[in-house]
Amino acid sequence: MRDTLFENVTAVTMDGDTPVRPDSYVLVSGGRIASVTDSPPPDFSGERIDGRGKVLLPGLVNCHTHIPMTVLRGYADDYDLQTWLTKYIFPVEAKLDGRCVRAGALLGIAEALASGTTSFTDMYYFCDDILAAVEESGIKANVSRGTSLFSEDFSFESHPGCVEMRRLHREWDGRDGGRIRIEASIHAEYTSNPKLWAAVAEYAAENGLGMHVHLSETRKEHEDCIAKYGASPAAILDRYGVWGTRAVAAHCVRVTGDDMDLLAARGVNVAHNPVSNLKLASGIAPVPALLARGINVALGTDSVASNNSHDLFEEIKTAALIHKGASGDPRAVSALDALRLATFNGARAQGRADECGRMVPGMDADLILLDFDRPHLVPCHNVVSNLVYSARGSDVVLTMVRGRILYRDGAFTTIDLPRVRRELEDYVLPTLFG
Numbered sequence: 001m002r003d004t005l006f007e008n009v010t011a012v013t014m015d016g017d018t019p020v021r022p023d024s025y026v027l028v029s030g031g032r033i034a035s036v037t038d039s040p041p042p043d044f045s046g047e048r049i050d051g052r053g054k055v056l057l058p059g060l061v062n063c064h065t066h067i068p069m070t071v072l073r074g075y076a077d078d079y080d081l082q083t084w085l086t087k088y089i090f091p092v093e094a095k096l097d098g099r100c101v102r103a104g105a106l107l108g109i110a111e112a113l114a115s116g117t118t119s120f121t122d123m124y125y126f127c128d129d130i131l132a133a134v135e136e137s138g139i140k141a142n143v144s145r146g147t148s149l150f151s152e153d154f155s156f157e158s159h160p161g162c163v164e165m166r167r168l169h170r171e172w173d174g175r176d177g178g179r180i181r182i183e184a185s186i187h188a189e190y191t192s193n194p195k196l197w198a199a200v201a202e203y204a205a206e207n208g209l210g211m212h213v214h215l216s217e218t219r220k221e222h223e224d225c226i227a228k229y230g231a232s233p234a235a236i237l238d239r240y241g242v243w244g245t246r247a248v249a250a251h252c253v254r255v256t257g258d259d260m261d262l263l264a265a266r267g268v269n270v271a272h273n274p275v276s277n278l279k280l281a282s283g284i285a286p287v288p289a290l291l292a293r294g295i296n297v298a299l300g301t302d303s304v305a306s307n308n309s310h311d312l313f314e315e316i317k318t319a320a321l322i323h324k325g326a327s328g329d330p331r332a333v334s335a336l337d338a339l340r341l342a343t344f345n346g347a348r349a350q351g352r353a354d355e356c357g358r359m360v361p362g363m364d365a366d367l368i369l370l371d372f373d374r375p376h377l378v379p380c381h382n383v384v385s386n387l388v389y390s391a392r393g394s395d396v397v398l399t400m401v402r403g404r405i406l407y408r409d410g411a412f413t414t415i416d417l418p419r420v421r422r423e424l425e426d427y428v429l430p431t432l433f434g
């Protein structure tokens with residue numbers, strides 16, 4: 001792979017409290033960031049990319065999605081979570097096969113790359129097909145098989161989700177030098193029971209796997225759990241060891257002060273999904289209170305079926321806005337805070353903080369370049385403000401993972417998008433909706 005030099009670029013390093021470095025030279029060598037300097041490195045002979053009028057930023061990290069559900073975009077809108085799931089989503093998902101999942105994953109990854117995402121955390125099934133799409137595309141991902149259990153009859157050795165989790169762990173974890181990671185997953189408290197929680201938690205802790213769980217997304221889920229167990233979802237899952245490993249709790253809309261103290265004590269990461277939570281009318285997660293407790297909050301889109309896009313710039317802006325509106329405090333989540341949720345905090349939640357999320361020498365060159373010469377981005381009094389309040393995913397002109405350009409000026413280097421679209425039209429849509 002050739003070395004790359006971004007010249008005269010505005011580098012937003014996300015390192016420290018003053019992360020903006022105008023007129024910088026960012027050298028990428030061997031897939032890593034070699035230097036960030038104010039003058040050109042001597043004797044450079046690789047590819048030069050003109051960064052004038054452009055902003056270079058660490059790639060965005062989407063910490064909660066179900067990427068194959070991209071094929072359900074716009075299929076069922078304006079319902080609450082329970083109606084949406086049981087009447088619309090579950091019946092279509094019952095028709096899914098690996099071929100549909102692979103096409104949906106490739107489409108979702110293409111959308112993610114084109115809007116600046118370089119790594120994502122996914123929970124779904126048919127994970128071999130998701131992982132094949134991840135492998136082919138060059139993006140980073142932490143992938144988990146969401147497990148559920150609706151009966152008291154349980155065997156860790158034969159439960160299909162647990163069998164798949166163990167096989168994925170053996171066959172895929174650490175693939176391509178750690179670009180691909182496998183995590184454990186309990187879909188949610190309300191879709192399983194203590195037998196599953198204890199077994200999956202034990203396996204994750206013994207094998208050093210991350211954990212991905214939906215937590216207190218809706219009032220009904222939260223209150224039904226208290227009625228059933230006399231404890232909140234966060235507390236009852238804690239009793240079975242679910243937070244005994246690096247964990248991502250998605251949503252946390254209804255968590256209480258005690259829940260937040262518990263999540264802070266256990267070091268649980270929270271994936272905040274503001275657009276999905278608003279669309280399904282679930283509510284607004286108490287992000288300022290989570291951050292005040294020192295909890296690492298990252299951002300997610302959730303599935304495109306409840307968003308309806310993978311554009312993390314929408315999440316960044318929404319996260320910066322809704323907590324101001326909800327609290328009456330315009331500083332509740334600052335622009336820099338919001339940008340941090342989608343970069344460094346996301347990398348931390350994925351267990352990749354030493355690898356990406358900041359633009360410092362030695363880290364992987366997971367970088368995105370935005371065109372700041374567009375009408376909605378001028379003038380630019382404050383680069384971070386424009387990134388958060390004015391930029392869109394479509395301003396991304398280049399996406400690079402580990403120094404490899406995966407998307408540039410509307411074209412993908414690893415994904416054959418016309419082929420994916422043909423597969424969608426010829427096979428996926430007829431199979432699911434035909």
Ligand SMILES: [Zn+2]
Binds near residue numbers: 066214
């Ligand atoms: Zn979800």
